[in-house]
Amino acid sequence: MKTRRPVAGTLAVAGYVVMLVPILFVVATAFTSERTLRFPPQGFSLRWFEAALGYDPFIGALVSSLQLALVATVLALLVGVPATLAIHRGRLPGKGLVEALFLSPLIVPELVVGLALYQQLVIGFRLDSFPVLLIGHTVLMLPYAVRVTGASLALADPALEEAARGLGASPVRAFFTVTLPLLRPGIFSAALLSFVTSFNNVPLSLLLQSRDFRTLPVTMLDYVQQSYDPMVAAMATLILAGTVVIAVIAERTVGFAKIFGGINR
Amino acid sequence: MSTAAEFVAVSQVFGDFTAVDSIDLAIAEGKLTTLLGPSGCGKTTSLRMLAGYSAPTSGTIRIAGVDSTRTPPEKRGLGMVFQSYALFPHLSVAENVGYGLKLRGVEPTERRRRVMETLDLVGLAHLAASKPKKLSGGQQQRVALARAIAIRPTLLLLDEPLSNLDARLRVQMRAEIRRIQGETGLTVVLVTHDQDEALEMSDDMVLMRAGRIMQQGSPQQVFPNPANRFVADFLGYENFVTAADGTLLAVRPEHVAVSPADGAGGAAHDCLQLAGVVTDVAYRGVDLLVTVQARDATGAEVRLLSDVRSTGSETVAIGDRVTVTAPVSRLVALAD
Numbered sequence: 001m002k003t004r005r006p007v008a009g010t011l012a013v014a015g016y017v018v019m020l021v022p023i024l025f026v027v028a029t030a031f032t033s034e035r036t037l038r039f040p041p042q043g044f045s046l047r048w049f050e051a052a053l054g055y056d057p058f059i060g061a062l063v064s065s066l067q068l069a070l071v072a073t074v075l076a077l078l079v080g081v082p083a084t085l086a087i088h089r090g091r092l093p094g095k096g097l098v099e100a101l102f103l104s105p106l107i108v109p110e111l112v113v114g115l116a117l118y119q120q121l122v123i124g125f126r127l128d129s130f131p132v133l134l135i136g137h138t139v140l141m142l143p144y145a146v147r148v149t150g151a152s153l154a155l156a157d158p159a160l161e162e163a164a165r166g167l168g169a170s171p172v173r174a175f176f177t178v179t180l181p182l183l184r185p186g187i188f189s190a191a192l193l194s195f196v197t198s199f200n201n202v203p204l205s206l207l208l209q210s211r212d213f214r215t216l217p218v219t220m221l222d223y224v225q226q227s228y229d230p231m232v233a234a235m236a237t238l239i240l241a242g243t244v245v246i247a248v249i250a251e252r253t254v255g256f257a258k259i260f261g262g263i264n265r
Numbered sequence: 266m267s268t269a270a271e272f273v274a275v276s277q278v279f280g281d282f283t284a285v286d287s288i289d290l291a292i293a294e295g296k297l298t299t300l301l302g303p304s305g306c307g308k309t310t311s312l313r314m315l316a317g318y319s320a321p322t323s324g325t326i327r328i329a330g331v332d333s334t335r336t337p338p339e340k341r342g343l344g345m346v347f348q349s350y351a352l353f354p355h356l357s358v359a360e361n362v363g364y365g366l367k368l369r370g371v372e373p374t375e376r377r378r379r380v381m382e383t384l385d386l387v388g389l390a391h392l393a394a395s396k397p398k399k400l401s402g403g404q405q406q407r408v409a410l411a412r413a414i415a416i417r418p419t420l421l422l423l424d425e426p427l428s429n430l431d432a433r434l435r436v437q438m439r440a441e442i443r444r445i446q447g448e449t450g451l452t453v454v455l456v457t458h459d460q461d462e463a464l465e466m467s468d469d470m471v472l473m474r475a476g477r478i479m480q481q482g483s484p485q486q487v488f489p490n491p492a493n494r495f496v497a498d499f500l501g502y503e504n505f506v507t508a509a510d511g512t513l514l515a516v517r518p519e520h521v522a523v524s525p526a527d528g529a530g531g532a533a534h535d536c537l538q539l540a541g542v543v544t545d546v547a548y549r550g551v552d553l554l555v556t557v558q559a560r561d562a563t564g565a566e567v568r569l570l571s572d573v574r575s576t577g578s579e580t581v582a583i584g585d586r587v588t589v590t591a592p593v594s595r596l597v598a599l600a601d
Contacts, residue, residue, distance in 0.1 A: 162351070165318075165337070166316060168416065169368055170339055
């Protein structure tokens, strides 16, 4: 492909190479039949996938991660969607400030948030790590809930709700029969983004973990520090596969342009 | 003639902007009333207050004799067609039209019958299963109309319903809306900024400016007798001259004739005659448009526009000295 911008083109290619090649290395080494993480892999086998799926700490952590991501996603939507409605449609004073507050977790370093939660809730209130992680992850996802649903709300004609009212719908009825169905794609993509963000999160999960509750990325990090065998590559490959499936669903149902257009609006 | 809706001293103030300034207005039952005026005149605000989408700052709105000033829109039983049509994109045409009936608890078979009956009225029964996005602008407009009519509203409100259609379709839809109004006997309130639309469609027209009503009456009453300069201007009078006694006179371009200055055989007593210089000539096939710079009785410079049928052999050119003539019977004295 010829490009009229050789520098930008080269940088883009370099960017893809830097991002994708290490991932290919990980995926390739996951299929090795050897006992060490080495490239190029020797032989082909699925033994490390078998080992990963049979390794209790990984599976336990996977279940924890899924639980956390799922519940935090639901919570983030329950807080974020009404907040979005209030910001876009309500008569809220200082809307900009409220919106900025909901978006701030994108900017505030996660380690700071994690440390604050650790100090206040784990040490101060002696809460278990699950509820604290839940709070942390929920806060982390609020920007997605607010931005992405906000984008689909901004696209919806405000006259639609008025039309429903005029035809006899109470405000609540109009919301559930017209506004909510229109927001569905936005809410769906916000949920997917939130879920992936929570599932892949390391800083918060690392700071707020406990012996009883540890997420998968943290467990894997822990594992790599002790032993360097291809099982961790196999687990990483499985996560990658799961994330790709979610991304494909998101692309098919809503489209990336809409999802990320929503964030960069 | 009974009154379907009534505004009594209704005002709407947004901050320091008075959108509607204490208007009194009676809307006749079974008639088509247009609210006509330029943008910002308060016509849409008035319609939205009637529909219940915004509450007046002061005053009373009565619908069918009942004070409805604070009644929420869902309790007013009015049908509204929005400028954007506001069709529910996730519902089919039939579901859109049936939405209000469903909320009223009309059972499914009866609902289906009434949906199809209403779609028949607007000629779209064959598109009942389509999604609104698949429809053309004109078809979407009809669906919006059907959705509003299906609930058998006490009033049908139309907010610039034709402004998003192309010129030909717009003219077609004027007749279509009149037909539907005739067949259903509905009281219709239509907001528009297009004087041709208002003249053609209205039983009663209400001219608004800066939140006030400038004149109200049938097209036959209003058009030949504009009450003031604003109405005359808005209805295309174009020519304004001040008489010797200070009265402001208006005359339409089609009643103004232009003749060579030297050929005039003395001032006729039943005509207004002014001398001037041609500044522009535009041949438009059927008619000829001539702009003349003249002085009126007070000595003030006036620009006069003549728009008369062309014979094809006129020789008038820019710079010619001419006499502009308008019959006294065609002059309208304006209040201001």
